[in-house]
Amino acid sequence: MTTVQERPTGEVGAARKRKEDARLITGRTMWTENVMLPGMLHLAILRSPMAHARITRVDTSAALREPGVVTAFSGRDVAETQGSLPCAWPVTEDMVHPDHPPLAVDEVRHAGEAVAVVVARDRASAVDALATIEVDYEPLPVVLDMEEALAEDARLVHADKGTNKAYTWIFDSGEAGTGHGVDAAFAGAEVVIKRRYIQQRLIPAFMEPRSVVVDPTGDQHTIWSATQIPHILRVMVALVTGTPEHKVRVVAPDVGGGFGGKLQVTAEELIAFMAAQRVGKPVKYTESRSDSLLSAHHGRDQIQDLELAARRDGTVLGLRVNLLANMGAYLGIVTPGVPLLGAFMYNAIYKFPAYRFVCTGVYTNTTTTDAYRGAGRPEATYAIERLMDELAVELDMDPVEVRRRNWIRHDEFPFDTVAGLTYDSGNYEAATDKALELFGYEALRAEQASRRESGDPVQLGIGVSTYTEMCGLAPSRVLGALRYAAGGWETASIRVLPTGKVEVVTGTSPHGQGHETAWSQIVADRLGVPFEDVEVLHGDTRTSHKGLDTYGSRSLAVGGIALVNACTKVVDKAKPVAAHLLECDVSDLEFADGAFRVRGAPSDAAGKTIADCAFAVFAAHDMPEGVEPTIDADATYDPGNFSFPHGTHLCATEVDTETGRVTIRSYVAVDDVGRVINPLIVEGQVHGGVAQGIAQALFEEAVYDSEGNLLTGTFIDYTPPSAADLPDIVSDRTETPAPDHPLGAKGVGEAGTIASTPAVINAIVDALRPYGVSDIRMPATPERVWQALRGGARS
Amino acid sequence: MTRISITVDGVRYDDDVESRTLLVHHLRDRLGKVGTVVGCDTSNCGACTVLVAGDSATTRHAVKSCNVLAVQADGTEIITIEGLAGGDGSLHPVQQAFHDRHALQCGFCTPGMILAAVDLLAENPDPSDAEIREGIEGNLCRCTGYQNIVRAVRDAATALRGADVAEPASAVDGQMPGTPQAAPAVPSEPESVPVEAVPRPVP
Numbered sequence: 001m002t003t004v005q006e007r008p009t010g011e012v013g014a015a016r017k018r019k020e021d022a023r024l025i026t027g028r029t030m031w032t033e034n035v036m037l038p039g040m041l042h043l044a045i046l047r048s049p050m051a052h053a054r055i056t057r058v059d060t061s062a063a064l065r066e067p068g069v070v071t072a073f074s075g076r077d078v079a080e081t082q083g084s085l086p087c088a089w090p091v092t093e094d095m096v097h098p099d100h101p102p103l104a105v106d107e108v109r110h111a112g113e114a115v116a117v118v119v120a121r122d123r124a125s126a127v128d129a130l131a132t133i134e135v136d137y138e139p140l141p142v143v144l145d146m147e148e149a150l151a152e153d154a155r156l157v158h159a160d161k162g163t164n165k166a167y168t169w170i171f172d173s174g175e176a177g178t179g180h181g182v183d184a185a186f187a188g189a190e191v192v193i194k195r196r197y198i199q200q201r202l203i204p205a206f207m208e209p210r211s212v213v214v215d216p217t218g219d220q221h222t223i224w225s226a227t228q229i230p231h232i233l234r235v236m237v238a239l240v241t242g243t244p245e246h247k248v249r250v251v252a253p254d255v256g257g258g259f260g261g262k263l264q265v266t267a268e269e270l271i272a273f274m275a276a277q278r279v280g281k282p283v284k285y286t287e288s289r290s291d292s293l294l295s296a297h298h299g300r301d302q303i304q305d306l307e308l309a310a311r312r313d314g315t316v317l318g319l320r321v322n323l324l325a326n327m328g329a330y331l332g333i334v335t336p337g338v339p340l341l342g343a344f345m346y347n348a349i350y351k352f353p354a355y356r357f358v359c360t361g362v363y364t365n366t367t368t369t370d371a372y373r374g375a376g377r378p379e380a381t382y383a384i385e386r387l388m389d390e391l392a393v394e395l396d397m398d399p400v401e402v403r404r405r406n407w408i409r410h411d412e413f414p415f416d417t418v419a420g421l422t423y424d425s426g427n428y429e430a431a432t433d434k435a436l437e438l439f440g441y442e443a444l445r446a447e448q449a450s451r452r453e454s455g456d457p458v459q460l461g462i463g464v465s466t467y468t469e470m471c472g473l474a475p476s477r478v479l480g481a482l483r484y485a486a487g488g489w490e491t492a493s494i495r496v497l498p499t500g501k502v503e504v505v506t507g508t509s510p511h512g513q514g515h516e517t518a519w520s521q522i523v524a525d526r527l528g529v530p531f532e533d534v535e536v537l538h539g540d541t542r543t544s545h546k547g548l549d550t551y552g553s554r555s556l557a558v559g560g561i562a563l564v565n566a567c568t569k570v571v572d573k574a575k576p577v578a579a580h581l582l583e584c585d586v587s588d589l590e591f592a593d594g595a596f597r598v599r600g601a602p603s604d605a606a607g608k609t610i611a612d613c614a615f616a617v618f619a620a621h622d623m624p625e626g627v628e629p630t631i632d633a634d635a636t637y638d639p640g641n642f643s644f645p646h647g648t649h650l651c652a653t654e655v656d657t658e659t660g661r662v663t664i665r666s667y668v669a670v671d672d673v674g675r676v677i678n679p680l681i682v683e684g685q686v687h688g689g690v691a692q693g694i695a696q697a698l699f700e701e702a703v704y705d706s707e708g709n710l711l712t713g714t715f716i717d718y719t720p721p722s723a724a725d726l727p728d729i730v731s732d733r734t735e736t737p738a739p740d741h742p743l744g745a746k747g748v749g750e751a752g753t754i755a756s757t758p759a760v761i762n763a764i765v766d767a768l769r770p771y772g773v774s775d776i777r778m779p780a781t782p783e784r785v786w787q788a789l790r791g792g793a794r795s
Numbered sequence: 796m797t798r799i800s801i802t803v804d805g806v807r808y809d810d811d812v813e814s815r816t817l818l819v820h821h822l823r824d825r826l827g828k829v830g831t832v833v834g835c836d837t838s839n840c841g842a843c844t845v846l847v848a849g850d851s852a853t854t855r856h857a858v859k860s861c862n863v864l865a866v867q868a869d870g871t872e873i874i875t876i877e878g879l880a881g882g883d884g885s886l887h888p889v890q891q892a893f894h895d896r897h898a899l900q901c902g903f904c905t906p907g908m909i910l911a912a913v914d915l916l917a918e919n920p921d922p923s924d925a926e927i928r929e930g931i932e933g934n935l936c937r938c939t940g941y942q943n944i945v946r947a948v949r950d951a952a953t954a955l956r957g958a959d960v961a962e963p964a965s966a967v968d969g970q971m972p973g974t975p976q977a978a979p980a981v982p983s984e985p986e987s988v989p990v991e992a993v994p995r996p997v998p
Binding site for chain 2: 017018020028031209259512514680688692714716720726729
């Protein structure tokens with residue numbers, strides 16, 4: 001099934017405008033920074049100006065004499081009690097895992113590491129007093145480059161560990177029994193494509209800076225935080241600080257974007273927690289943008305050494321991946337696991353039989369890296385999609401045709417991949433055909449040929465990118481097998497109020513995704529109540545005590561199933577109540593169109609709605625024997641598999657060979673995310689995802705100087721694209737339902753980002769092939785393009 | 796400390812401010828106007844955008860309130876996102892269009908983006924898509940890829956031009972007594988002189 005079916009009746013599938021918008025467009029939003037509490041104090045953080053240094057002295061005493069200052073302290077003052085920031089993903093048994101103190105004690109290992117803090121009556125006083133803190137640093141040698149860091153005599157980020165290597169993690173299809181050994185594949189190859197690609201360091205750059213408020217009242221601690229993961233944060237604060245978990249409440253109020261960047265248990269959260277405990281008052285910390293760019297975790301930063309074996313007919317035989325992944329100076333919550341999420345995606349939509357992946361995590365004196373939209377999968381997709389284009393050139397074959405010869409056909413699903421996953425469903429043929437048609441592929445190729453012939457200084461390039469991704473993190477047994485510390489289930493609770501209104505509590509934690517709207521649509525359909533009668537509650541561990549939050553395109557793919565299951569339980573619990581009210585047998589009842597009716601009765605016959613049942617159990621005057629007076633229900637769902645959305649993106653770029661300027665002329669995205677709950681929201685996710693992928697291709701890079709100072713510490717230097725930098729895109733869908741999801745839905749949050757980066761770079765390289773250019777470093781700035789044109793084959 | 800008097804969303808506020816206090820911090824921390832947010836510290840992101848006019852105002856302009864000292868705003872009238880809707884809660888056409896077109900996701904850039912769009916449409920009531928993109932390029936959004944924002948601004952332009960004919964003052968109708976003229980729903984006269992009472996950010 002691959003045609004988009006419009007479903008005008010029912011809420012699911014309708015382009016509902018978002019419930020969330022009312023507060024957001026009127027300035028009535030509850031950002032963490034807007035939380036004001038009586039007696040609240042403000043925290044400022046002194047950060048290391050050096051990338052690597054021994055701290056020989058810290059003196060905060062002068063700060064204490066500044067007006068309005070309540071307390072000031074450094075890492076040394078809390079060295080024994082502050083604990084270590086958690087990493088929940090020790091990917092190998094022997095992973096080198098250094099302590100990660102929230103406040104540096106004896107040594108700083110990246111620029112921007114927190115060293116000391118001031119708590120004062122207002123933010124300005126706190127910031128002013130930072131200037132009076134004296135710190136003596138004894139500079140230590142800096143190591144920034146991953147290959148240098150792995151050299152024999154390398155300078156060490158953590159001297160006590162004796163190495164900069166965090167781990168080496170290997171997947172080999174021959175050893176795993178998921179395919180052949182890769183050496184034999186290369187021995188039999190007619191063509192070998194060998195390339196090195198650089199995934200530059202990126203910064204998630206969510207628009208709302210991180211902010212945290214901690215309120216200690218008695219032995220209760222309430223933490224408001226601009227986080228994607230309130231539930232995980234609660235567990236981690238309990239574990240790190242020793243505070244009993246039931247004495248910690250975490251609230252993620254309105255959160256202004258995350259993109260993986262707020263999937264973290266941060267030093268700032270723990271520091272604010274310590275400070276609040278110390279002064280016994282509420283304490284707020286909100287970072288500046290420059291602090292955010294410097295110290296909130298970064299993403300990507302990998303070196304990919306790749307070898308692809310193929311036959312001359314275009315059949316891919318095997319792939320070797322040797323990856324260096326920059327951890328930064330410490331491990332964040334899932335830092336080591338990010339490249340592993342890519343390990344399962346290098347084979348992408350293709351069915352080649354042999355694959356070997358070796359990843360080495362490397363410490364450097366840089367800000368910690370961690371999840372950023374796509375997390376591992378954009379890197380993998382970039383690598384394979386660039387290689388497929390290189391193979392096409394080598395074989396003088398159309399890049400679409402090379403892909404067609406290797407991809408899994410729609411009648412081959414479910415498909416066991418060489419990386420050990422089982423792809424649930426897909427139709428790459430349909431998505432690609434639709435994309436080619438919308439794009440006008442043949443006409444653009446013809447124009448390209450004529451521009452090449454005429455020597456037009458502005459050349460046209462066409463970039464092809466296909467992708468699938470594992471989304472819906474994740475089956476708990478898989479996470480366990482990968483040594484991840486937590487599970488991947490999700491939960492939902494439904495409370496039917498006496499008047500028939502419905503409160504839904506979800507364990508997901510939206511920060512822009514529109515769960516309040518989409519979840520309402522699902523519940524409205526399942527319970528037969530109006531969309532407006534559903535309120536979705538999230539992000540407060542007091543109302544939503546259980547959940548695993550929002551990342552990895554998991555909320556609908558996993559949380560949506562928990563929600564459907566909870567609805568089913570509500571209907572099941574209401575059934576005996578309805579039967580009692582209708583004075584019939586339970587087995588004679590069916591639930592349809594929002595009401596229980598005796599089976600076979602006409603649809604306009606009097607029935608009992610969920611609201612009727614809710615009122616009946618509220619009064620509880622006349623309950624059937626042995627029936628509990630409630631129809632509320634909870635459900636927790638652990639998926640059996642990931643879900644695998646896919647798509648084909650096509651990009652046409654115009655490249656000015658005289659200036660190096662790249663302009664995206666047209667961009668077509670055809671995504672298959674299964675059944676769609678709300679097409680408005682899905683399209684928005686695709687737009688935003690594509691924009692972030694284009695940003696990696698053309699605009700963004702976090703850059704350090706040779707001393708480890710971040711040179712891109714403001715939005716002047718780190719440049720997320722503006723409206724004037726981005727094109728309109730054409731986005732469309734095919735629809736292959738997810739077989740394991742009752743709604744047929746797959747994830748969509750990361751798809752656009754995964755697909756678009758290689759589409760853009762393939763297009764640029766395609767434009768420049770006649771000039772001998774076969775690669776371009778990202779971001780492909782005009783200068784880089786210009787240099788590549790003058791440097792020949794490689795930039 | 797300097798005494799300043801500013802009118803924000805129709806209410807006059809007289810306060811003593813430190814000379815270094817930024818307008819955005821004055822709005823948020825002193826006046827409780829927390830609908831206006833801070834997204835960067837280099838006036839790149841535009842999240843803090845408000846509309847400002849001098850005391851003899853005929854036009855208002857979008858200003859990045861992190862780029863203005865509170866003392867510089869003395870004597871001005873300011874509209875924040877909280878004062879854009881009518882007093883009866885009716886949304887300004889730009890707000891309505893943002894909702895209709897799903898032009899926001901996390902919503903953090905939205906207050907500034909909406910006010911920048913109001914200013915853009917005041918200057919150019921019928922912008923092309925390219926002119927919309929240029930006109931809001933001082934406001935960063937990380938979620939939407941801007942495409943739906945462009946659609947929303949286009950829709951709002953149509954709505955506002957329609958309002959010009961049918962209901963000239965729809966955007967300012969129904970406001971609380973004492974509320975100043977809302978942001979110009981339609982431009983006043985094209986030849987009107989921009990108010991220079993406060994500095995405008997370099998785009």
